[in-house]
Amino acid sequence: xxxxxxxxxxxxxxxxxxxxxxxxxxxxxxxxxxxxxxxxxxxxxxxxxxxxxxxxxxxxxxxxxxxxxxxxxxxxxxxxxxxxxxxxxxxxxxxxxxxxxxxxxxxxxxxxxxxxxxxxxxxxxxxxxxxxxxxxxxxxxxxxxxxxxxxxxxxxxxxxxxxxx
Amino acid sequence: xxxxxxxxxxxxxxxxxxxxxxxxxxxxxxxxxxxxxxxxxxxxxxxxxxxxxxxxxxxxxxxxxxxxxxxxxxxxxxxxxxxxxxxxxxxxxxxxxxxxxxxxxxxxxxxxxxxxxxxxxxxxxxxxxxxxxxxxxxxxxxxxxxxxxxxxxxxxxxxxxxxxxxxxxxxxxxxxxxxxxxxxxxxxxxxxxxxxxxxxxxxxxxxxxxxxxxxxxxxxxxxxxxxxxxxxxxxxxxxxxxxxxxxxxxxxxxxxxxxxxxxxxxxxxxxxxxxxxxxxxxxxxxxxxxxxxxxxxxxxxxxxxxxxxxxxxxxxxxxxxxxxxxxxxxxxxxxxxxxxxxxxxxxxxxxxxxxxxxxxxxxxxxxxxxxxxxxxxxxxxxxxxxxxxxxxxxxxxxxxxxxxxxxxxxxxxxxxxxxxxxxxxxxxxxxxxxxxxxxxxxxxxxxxxxxxxxxxxxxxxxxxxxxxxxxxxxxxxxxxxxxxxxxxxxxxxxxxxxxxxxxxxxxxxxxxxxxxxxxxxxxx
Numbered sequence: 001x002x003x004x005x006x007x008x009x010x011x012x013x014x015x016x017x018x019x020x021x022x023x024x025x026x027x028x029x030x031x032x033x034x035x036x037x038x039x040x041x042x043x044x045x046x047x048x049x050x051x052x053x054x055x056x057x058x059x060x061x062x063x064x065x066x067x068x069x070x071x072x073x074x075x076x077x078x079x080x081x082x083x084x085x086x087x088x089x090x091x092x093x094x095x096x097x098x099x100x101x102x103x104x105x106x107x108x109x110x111x112x113x114x115x116x117x118x119x120x121x122x123x124x125x126x127x128x129x130x131x132x133x134x135x136x137x138x139x140x141x142x143x144x145x146x147x148x149x150x151x152x153x154x155x156x157x158x159x160x161x162x163x164x165x
Numbered sequence: 166x167x168x169x170x171x172x173x174x175x176x177x178x179x180x181x182x183x184x185x186x187x188x189x190x191x192x193x194x195x196x197x198x199x200x201x202x203x204x205x206x207x208x209x210x211x212x213x214x215x216x217x218x219x220x221x222x223x224x225x226x227x228x229x230x231x232x233x234x235x236x237x238x239x240x241x242x243x244x245x246x247x248x249x250x251x252x253x254x255x256x257x258x259x260x261x262x263x264x265x266x267x268x269x270x271x272x273x274x275x276x277x278x279x280x281x282x283x284x285x286x287x288x289x290x291x292x293x294x295x296x297x298x299x300x301x302x303x304x305x306x307x308x309x310x311x312x313x314x315x316x317x318x319x320x321x322x323x324x325x326x327x328x329x330x331x332x333x334x335x336x337x338x339x340x341x342x343x344x345x346x347x348x349x350x351x352x353x354x355x356x357x358x359x360x361x362x363x364x365x366x367x368x369x370x371x372x373x374x375x376x377x378x379x380x381x382x383x384x385x386x387x388x389x390x391x392x393x394x395x396x397x398x399x400x401x402x403x404x405x406x407x408x409x410x411x412x413x414x415x416x417x418x419x420x421x422x423x424x425x426x427x428x429x430x431x432x433x434x435x436x437x438x439x440x441x442x443x444x445x446x447x448x449x450x451x452x453x454x455x456x457x458x459x460x461x462x463x464x465x466x467x468x469x470x471x472x473x474x475x476x477x478x479x480x481x482x483x484x485x486x487x488x489x490x491x492x493x494x495x496x497x498x499x500x501x502x503x504x505x506x507x508x509x510x511x512x513x514x515x516x517x518x519x520x521x522x523x524x525x526x527x528x529x530x531x532x533x534x535x536x537x538x539x540x541x542x543x544x545x546x547x548x549x550x551x552x553x554x555x556x557x558x559x560x561x562x563x564x565x566x567x568x569x570x571x572x573x574x575x576x577x578x579x580x581x582x583x584x585x586x587x588x589x590x591x592x593x594x595x596x597x598x599x600x601x602x603x604x605x606x607x608x609x610x611x612x613x614x615x616x617x618x619x620x621x622x623x624x625x626x627x628x629x630x631x632x633x634x635x636x637x638x639x640x641x642x643x644x645x646x647x648x649x650x651x652x653x654x655x656x657x658x659x660x661x662x663x664x665x666x667x668x669x670x671x672x673x674x675x676x677x678x679x680x681x682x683x684x685x686x687x688x689x
Contacts, residue, residue, distance in 0.1 A: 086664050099617040105667050106613050132613045132636045
């Protein structure tokens with residue numbers, strides 16, 4: 001899987017960056033839809049029953065939802081990662097770009113987490129922890145099998161390259 | 166119930182049964198609110214007080230002469246309401262405190278330390294004895310006034326995984342601490358503690374004691390070569406040179422001066438009660454700083470340094486040198502003129518506590534540039550002295566430094582000339598800040614991970630921020646607005662350097678007790 005990483009320039013594009021599953025966007029869109037459904041429906045019903053002016057609120061909510069959906073799709077396509085010989089590098093974000101580089105020797109443990117919706121799409125989040133609470137990287141939207149493989153690979157490499165604090 | 170402690174020092178009640186903390190605990194935990202409430206009450210009475218003292222402008226208002234009985238009655242009624250309200254609030258506070266005390270219990274059973282808290286929102290925290298990293302005794306200001314101590318059990322988990330037993334009577338706290346250390350298999354730590362009531366300060370004041378034998382980590386509790394002692398007078402001045410106290414002091418002087426000059430009326434004095442919470446806030450911070458860093462002595466034990474400090478309670482912190490993750494030499498704007506510096510460090514495995522934090526991370530509370538250099542030479546012997554000087558005073562254009570490009574000027578109008586990094590054989594040095602100056606030294610082998618970040622403003626100017634992630638601590642090694650290409654280059658190069666340094670560094674397991682906090686019986 002590759003992304004349109006052409007716009008995400010931190011740390012070059014000549015490396016074979018891997019993107020995350022496009023289903024992550026679907027999963028996040030569903031969550032967004034669930035959150036927005038109740039207020040949109042409520043304002044729509046009120047607009048019909050009470051005053052058509054309330055339809056403005058419905059419109060605003062719908063617009064905000066569309067914008068959020070746009071952002072979600074863009075964000076998910078901007079997540080990419082790569083396993084270099086000594087480190088795992090994760091890139092995220094379009095407007096606020098970030099890149100975190102975690103040496104295998106620094107890994108303390110790796111968590112795999114998935115919520116009900118992500119599980120429905122067969123996705124999992126890989127959370128990487130080091131000795132510093134702020135340095136961990138999280139890699140969402142990996143197919144469960146890939147996440148498991150990544151975890152065992154990371155564990156093996158972490159063990160092989162383990163370094164003291 | 167808190168068991169009565171026999172004079173022999175043996176616990177009357179074993180730790181295996183559920184037991185409560187000291188009844189005064191909730192009031193001390195909620196100490197700030199309690200003080201704020203008292204401040205409020207004082208504020209209510211302030212006008213009366215001024216009236217009684219005969220300050221013009223207040224006398225007339227509070228002592229209505231021939232205004233008639235109705236006004237007096239209304240006044241009396243108002244005061245009655247206030248007094249009743251205050252009493253009610255006080256009762257509620259005491260009631261809540263009592264409930265909190267009733268529902269807070271702890272015990273040690275089945276290899277676990279357990280603490281139950283809360284009535285509405287119940288919390289049950291367990292820490293396996295095998296995971297205990299250290300057991301410390303701490304005494305915040307209010308607890309010190311009432312002769313209580315907290316026993317804080319720190320475990321190997323993340324930052325919030327400690328278990329505080331707040332508060333116990335002093336001797337009970339000592340017993341619980343010793344017993345827990347014993348149960349956690351750290352009996353040797355118990356033996357190393359000096360007897361309670363011992364007076365180590367005199368020994369310290371006696372000057373350098375014999376050097377530690379063989380440079381071993383297991384050194385007598387008080388030995389080693391004294392690197393530096395911070396004079397309390399200098400610490401006092403440095404503590405006052407702080408934005409909060411400077412602002413408050415200037416305001417108070419201005420108000421008093423205008424009042425004395427007759428420029429403003431007595432109403433100006435009415436500002437003071439409103440300022441009480443602010444004064445308490447600022448003052449408490451300054452006083453805590455003073456109490457904490459008073460009598461500061463730093464000693465070199467060969468493989469570790471020991472900081473002994475505390476004005477009323479003596480605290481000892483041992484920092485093994487190989488656990489130091491990052492060092493920051495810092496100078497706030499207010500210390501520019503006296504040319505003072507402070508050194509903070511990140512230590513692996515240290516726990517920074519929310520409230521009453523006690524893991525000491527300051528190895529130089531205030532000192533001259535020579536003091537700072539001397540300490541840096543001990544903390545990191547391979548750090549070149551001129552590199553440190555360039556990091557502290559340099560303004561760009563130094564041959565070994567990579568600075569930020571001048572297009573960073575709009576984002577950091579003053580600091581951009583100073584911001585930059587240098588690489589030595591063993592560490593990276595970041596320098597930054599024009600008003601407040603800071604230099605951060607991170608050994609290559611100690612970098613946890615690295616991040617690169619770029620916001621929209623930075624992308625527009627082709628800049629990026631580099632952060633070397635260190636362990637938890639006050640030092641955040643960060644360099645903002647480096648050119649994107651330079652930042653990426655630095656990251657790649659640094660990854661290679663760190664990798665080499667990591668494989669060279671020996672693997673050290675997390676020792677069970679890396680920081681140690683003791684106290685003598687010197688407290689109030």
